[in-house]
Amino acid sequence: MKKRNVAWLVGVAAVLPLAYGMGATALIRTAGYRVTKRLPTGKGIALTFDDGPHPVYTVQLLDLLKRHGVKATFFVVGENVRAYPEVVKRMHKEGHQIGIHHDQHTSSWLLTPSQLKRELIETHRAIVDVTGEPPTLYRPPWGFMNAATLFVTRSYQIVLWSHVFQDWKVKGCEKGMLDGLRRVRDDGSIVLLHDDGSNPGADDLAPAHMLDKLSKYLEEVSHKNIEFVHVQDSLID
Numbered sequence: 001m002k003k004r005n006v007a008w009l010v011g012v013a014a015v016l017p018l019a020y021g022m023g024a025t026a027l028i029r030t031a032g033y034r035v036t037k038r039l040p041t042g043k044g045i046a047l048t049f050d051d052g053p054h055p056v057y058t059v060q061l062l063d064l065l066k067r068h069g070v071k072a073t074f075f076v077v078g079e080n081v082r083a084y085p086e087v088v089k090r091m092h093k094e095g096h097q098i099g100i101h102h103d104q105h106t107s108s109w110l111l112t113p114s115q116l117k118r119e120l121i122e123t124h125r126a127i128v129d130v131t132g133e134p135p136t137l138y139r140p141p142w143g144f145m146n147a148a149t150l151f152v153t154r155s156y157q158i159v160l161w162s163h164v165f166q167d168w169k170v171k172g173c174e175k176g177m178l179d180g181l182r183r184v185r186d187d188g189s190i191v192l193l194h195d196d197g198s199n200p201g202a203d204d205l206a207p208a209h210m211l212d213k214l215s216k217y218l219e220e221v222s223h224k225n226i227e228f229v230h231v232q233d234s235l236i237d
């Protein structure tokens with residue numbers, strides 16, 4: 001084979017995975033098709049929590065939300081649902097919305113279309129087994145999507161976020177999270193937080209710090225008339 005042809009093939013081989021993952025993510029996010037970053041009603045604040053359930057932190061979070069009468073949306077990891085079904089049962093019983101993250105918190109950039117489908121099916125099944133209610137929302141880990149995401153996830157609404165504060169790091173919680181929360185307006189903002197710190201790049205102890213700041217924030221705004229809403233209630237079909 002000619003040198004020029006080899007170089008061309010190497011180039012294509014290098015670009016294809018980038019287009020499949022990173023390129024598709026940028027395209028879908030920019031186009032905004034079937035992707036929700038802000039509640040279309042333009043009202044309230046949706047608190048959303050990714051990566052749980054965690055046997056300690058999610059329970060503490062549920063206690064905190066209950067104390068303030070706040071309903072939230074949880075994007076759960078399938079294997080954690082199977083490990084801690086009682087926590088998810090409580091989540092559902094207390095009126096929180098439950099959506100799909102992935103079965104094992106894998107990046108969509110590394111998944112073939114059939115592997116992505118498997119992640120959704122397994123998590124969907126785990127949620128239904130515990131709650132009896134089929135999930136309708138999906139949030140990809142790290143917000144990473146691939147060229148097959150829109151097709152494979154077509155029966156779900158993809159939910160991203162309008163606000164995120166690096167709360168997966170202890171430093172992120174301590175440095176800017178509380179001030180960041182104070183700046184969130186109740187105009188349909190979707191806030192992304194994490195109730196598990198065991199994923200790559202996160203700190204194990206970060207959720208304890210997240211809970212501390214969230215508790216202070218909810219205390220501060222308890223006299224204000226802020227409505228904390230489900231993502232689900234706010235989406236227009």
Ligand SMILES: [Zn+2]
Pocket residue numbers: 050051101105140141142199
């Ligand atoms: Zn995640």
